[in-house]
Amino acid sequence: MTQELPPRFDAQEIEKKWQEVWEREQIDRASDDPADGRPRYYCLAMFPYPSGNLHMGHVRNYCLGDAVARYKRMQGFNVLHPMGWDAFGLPAENAAIKNQLPPAEWTYGNIDQMRVQLKRLGLSYDWSREIATCRPEYYRWEQWLFTKLMEKGLAYQAEAEVNWCGPCHTVLANEQVVDGVCWRCDTPVERKSLKQWFIRITDYAEELLNDLDALKGWPEKVVGMQRNWIGRSTGAEVFFPIEGDTEGNNPTLDIFTTRPDTLMGVTYMAVAAGHPLAQKAAENHPELAAFIEECAHVSTKEADMATMEKKGMPLGINAIHPITGEKVPVWVANFVLMGYGTGAVMSVPAHDERDHEFARKYGLPIKQVIAPKEGEADVDTAAFTEPGVLVNSGDFDGLASEDAKQAVTRALSGAGKGEKRIQYRLRDWLVSRQRYWGAPIPVIHCDDCGAVPVPEDQLPVVLPEDLQPTGGASPLATHESFVHADCPKCGKQARRETDTFDTFMESSWYMARYTSPRNDETMLHREPVKRWMPVDQYIGGVEHAVLHLLYARFYHKLMRDEGLFTDEEGGSEPFTNLLTQGMVLKDGAKMSKSKGNTVDPNEIIATYGADTARLFTLFAAPPDKDLEWHEAGVEGAHRFLHRVWRLLGKVVAAVPEGGGDDAAVIDLRRTIHTTIQRVTHAFDHGFAFNVAIAALMELSNALQAFAPASPKGVEALREGMQALIAMLVPFVPHFASECHEKMVLKGLAVTAAWPQVDESALVSDEVELVVQVNGKKRGSISVPADADQDAALAQARNSGSIARWLEDVEVVKVILVPGRLLNLVVRPQ
RNA sequence: GCCGAAGUGGCGGAAUUGGUAGACGCGCCAGACUCAAAAUCUGGUUCCCGCAAGGGAGUGCCGGUUCGACUCCGGCCUUCGGUACCA
Numbered sequence A: 001m002t003q004e005l006p007p008r009f010d011a012q013e014i015e016k017k018w019q020e021v022w023e024r025e026q027i028d029r030a031s032d033d034p035a036d037g038r039p040r041y042y043c044l045a046m047f048p049y050p051s052g053n054l055h056m057g058h059v060r061n062y063c064l065g066d067a068v069a070r071y072k073r074m075q076g077f078n079v080l081h082p083m084g085w086d087a088f089g090l091p092a093e094n095a096a097i098k099n100q101l102p103p104a105e106w107t108y109g110n111i112d113q114m115r116v117q118l119k120r121l122g123l124s125y126d127w128s129r130e131i132a133t134c135r136p137e138y139y140r141w142e143q144w145l146f147t148k149l150m151e152k153g154l155a156y157q158a159e160a161e162v163n164w165c166g167p168c169h170t171v172l173a174n175e176q177v178v179d180g181v182c183w184r185c186d187t188p189v190e191r192k193s194l195k196q197w198f199i200r201i202t203d204y205a206e207e208l209l210n211d212l213d214a215l216k217g218w219p220e221k222v223v224g225m226q227r228n229w230i231g232r233s234t235g236a237e238v239f240f241p242i243e244g245d246t247e248g249n250n251p252t253l254d255i256f257t258t259r260p261d262t263l264m265g266v267t268y269m270a271v272a273a274g275h276p277l278a279q280k281a282a283e284n285h286p287e288l289a290a291f292i293e294e295c296a297h298v299s300t301k302e303a304d305m306a307t308m309e310k311k312g313m314p315l316g317i318n319a320i321h322p323i324t325g326e327k328v329p330v331w332v333a334n335f336v337l338m339g340y341g342t343g344a345v346m347s348v349p350a351h352d353e354r355d356h357e358f359a360r361k362y363g364l365p366i367k368q369v370i371a372p373k374e375g376e377a378d379v380d381t382a383a384f385t386e387p388g389v390l391v392n393s394g395d396f397d398g399l400a401s402e403d404a405k406q407a408v409t410r411a412l413s414g415a416g417k418g419e420k421r422i423q424y425r426l427r428d429w430l431v432s433r434q435r436y437w438g439a440p441i442p443v444i445h446c447d448d449c450g451a452v453p454v455p456e457d458q459l460p461v462v463l464p465e466d467l468q469p470t471g472g473a474s475p476l477a478t479h480e481s482f483v484h485a486d487c488p489k490c491g492k493q494a495r496r497e498t499d500t501f502d503t504f505m506e507s508s509w510y511m512a513r514y515t516s517p518r519n520d521e522t523m524l525h526r527e528p529v530k531r532w533m534p535v536d537q538y539i540g541g542v543e544h545a546v547l548h549l550l551y552a553r554f555y556h557k558l559m560r561d562e563g564l565f566t567d568e569e570g571g572s573e574p575f576t577n578l579l580t581q582g583m584v585l586k587d588g589a590k591m592s593k594s595k596g597n598t599v600d601p602n603e604i605i606a607t608y609g610a611d612t613a614r615l616f617t618l619f620a621a622p623p624d625k626d627l628e629w630h631e632a633g634v635e636g637a638h639r640f641l642h643r644v645w646r647l648l649g650k651v652v653a654a655v656p657e658g659g660g661d662d663a664a665v666i667d668l669r670r671t672i673h674t675t676i677q678r679v680t681h682a683f684d685h686g687f688a689f690n691v692a693i694a695a696l697m698e699l700s701n702a703l704q705a706f707a708p709a710s711p712k713g714v715e716a717l718r719e720g721m722q723a724l725i726a727m728l729v730p731f732v733p734h735f736a737s738e739c740h741e742k743m744v745l746k747g748l749a750v751t752a753a754w755p756q757v758d759e760s761a762l763v764s765d766e767v768e769l770v771v772q773v774n775g776k777k778r779g780s781i782s783v784p785a786d787a788d789q790d791a792a793l794a795q796a797r798n799s800g801s802i803a804r805w806l807e808d809v810e811v812v813k814v815i816l817v818p819g820r821l822l823n824l825v826v827r828p829q
Numbered sequence B: 001g002c003c004g005a006a007g008u009g010g011c012g013g014a015a016u017u018g019g020u021a022g023a024c025g026c027g028c029c030a031g032a033c034u035c036a037a038a039a040u041c042u043g044g045u046u047c048c049c050g051c052a053a054g055g056g057a058g059u060g061c062c063g064g065u066u067c068g069a070c071u072c073c074g075g076c077c078u079u080c081g082g083u084a085c086c087a
Helices: A011-025 A056-074 A090-099 A103-120 A136-152 A201-214 A220-230 A260-265 A276-282 A286-296 A302-306 A353-362 A401-414 A526-532 A548-561 A601-608 A610-619 A631-653 A662-684 A689-705 A711-728 A733-742 A789-798
Strands: A040-045 A078-080 A155-165 A170-172 A190-199 A232-240 A253-257 A268-271 A312-320 A327-333 A344-347 A418-424 A443-446 A450-453 A484-486 A493-496 A535-541 A575-581 A584-586 A766-773 A776-784 A809-817 A821-828
Touching (some): A040 A526, A056 A078, A056 A535, A056 A584, A090 A103, A103 A601, A136 A450, A136 A548, A201 A232, A220 A548, A268 A312, A276 A286, A276 A327, A286 A327, A548 A575, A601 A610, A610 A631, A610 A733, A631 A689, A631 A711, A631 A733, A662 A689, A711 A733, A789 A809
Parallel strands (some): A040 A535, A535 A575, A766 A821
Antiparallel strands (some): A155 A170, A312 A327, A484 A493
């Protein structure tokens, strides 16, 4: 029985049809049945912020994830492939101000809208596990964990220097300060000292750094970025007494240095504007106070500081060199950062470029203590920053830098004047925000008891969802019924904390929550965590390399240390493999509203269908590279589907004509099975879907070119078509499903087994050998697969176009690469 | 400065990891179908010489290893991304 296919397929119609079938059959559900014997696979794409509109970056991200999930299902895995919403955050407040709509309403509306768009793409999510982080059922556990961290001292409140924007009435992250001004209102940002909540990520610096080595499935780039971000450096902390403080009442001036070998070359000290010594010295020194004030108004964004002119003033006090006992003047300098190390440095102008520049500007002495191993260095002209041999350093003279570092450190610690020290660039995670649309920090401030964590039985601290932000102070801060609370300890009237969490808190643990998303007893159930975690494949943008991806690693370890799971159960790391997809570009620039170069996925889907959109995004570039959007390329992808559709018509109607196509059948079957091999390899190694799809196009071309002459030929043609359809499922599931049905194949395409390679189809009796003479291609010969050197050489000599290169020469060496080539090394006779 | 990635036709990009460079697609050219156009199909398409057969050159640059190098080694150049007065 053959059926006539319509000349074109209707993408809109078949996509709607198959999406309904999949939903009815629940083919996307992950099974938590312990009796389910299938191996498990957790595939996760970074969940979106519900802005209301899907953009091409989302499409790319989720099509990649869906291809992986669908492939794994066909390979027989029980796949967890969930979706949710990173629903708290600033855009909702901005939209609320603009539209006079409470953020909650706006957010929930957007979620509904985006869910429809995602479903329209035919993405195989287990929607029964959907979560939205703005729901109290979700954030209550984050609040709970925070109270546990408070009890352990891992969460704390402290005064800190932060970026403050007056008009916006909030703290800003460093990323939100662009060229010293607020990204939203262009007001110069102030540095302000505020009491903020922190989580002690620095306690985990060592583990976070060391465990990077185990992340073999992560791009080196991301691992490197995290390594730099954590920024471990080893050196010494040195204590410089302050002159005139003979009783030792005052604290010493403590500095951190990675170059203790240069200690004898110190000619001055430099402290940050915020350093207590500077602050104290400024008290009765108006000029100094003015300078410090000036420093405070400069952005803390470090990239800006790099280009800043170096400025400083003497404090009028001296430190005492811990070894020589000499007086060393103390300066305040704008290049010293309060937030790194101790906020103070020893300055060695002879061997540090920065110190050198500063010393030259203010006429401070330059003392050489390191000499190059060979030759000399003119330290008056430029700093000599290489390691070398110590000079002018008393007992340490003659030591090499590396040895001197240890010797000096030992000498200092022996005398109680310093110690070995490991310093991290990483700072504690500031998690409080003076914003409304976020998870409330579960703390009650009592005049007597201080900051008291909200007891477990009073959680969640629910965020009132009907408030209207105005752009100034958070409406939470003045919302009486929210603020009023009794102290959980003493019962006295107290105030509720009105800051909310950084939204990175929610996204740090959602991957674990998907394993038991409706759990209302605990943060995580142990069994499902054990079943699914860690995530086998995580996919998302590289922009989260040191933010989300670092916080999530940290949070995972926090949950582990809270006893929610062990390393054995949940993995020591949350993400085994990471794929960072490239950006989607148009006209060479990242698509963005402000550039006006966006392409609306909805329009592409309406014009070509979801399958074409999926196919193009996966075919146009390797997943980790940027993708340039080309409408002509989209049309090309669409054309390919129609070519396959016509091919399908041919296959369905195929009847043998004539006879005797054994050799052609063997060739075709070899093409079919090498294609299966290539596509399978792409899925198992690096997800080069652009190459996999190219291979499928080749197969399609081969099938199109094949004219079956015998029943065997028809059979081979159908075999090839069936394999092609099955391998198209991860990329264009609706289209492949329709083809599967038209072929009258059993079951659903999306639950069919991934095609197997028939090894016997790969072997061939005859192989083509490329013949090279002295490494240059001179022709090719067809030889039996098991031909040896002599047989191949004899054959080559018989081949006219090759033989003439072998006249009047002596073959001195023969290299045969079986099945590939024959290289003849010759020299004139 | 440091870390990372990359440099291959007009374009996006392939090359089973040392074995036919340019798969596949886009674009372009020619042809078929059509009154015509669109759509579709067929063929061609790295550059140079040549009517052709054929030959030569060729994967950022310079050298090296090898029978053989886009691939490995040494030295540069360029572009992109990240990051930095980190003491």
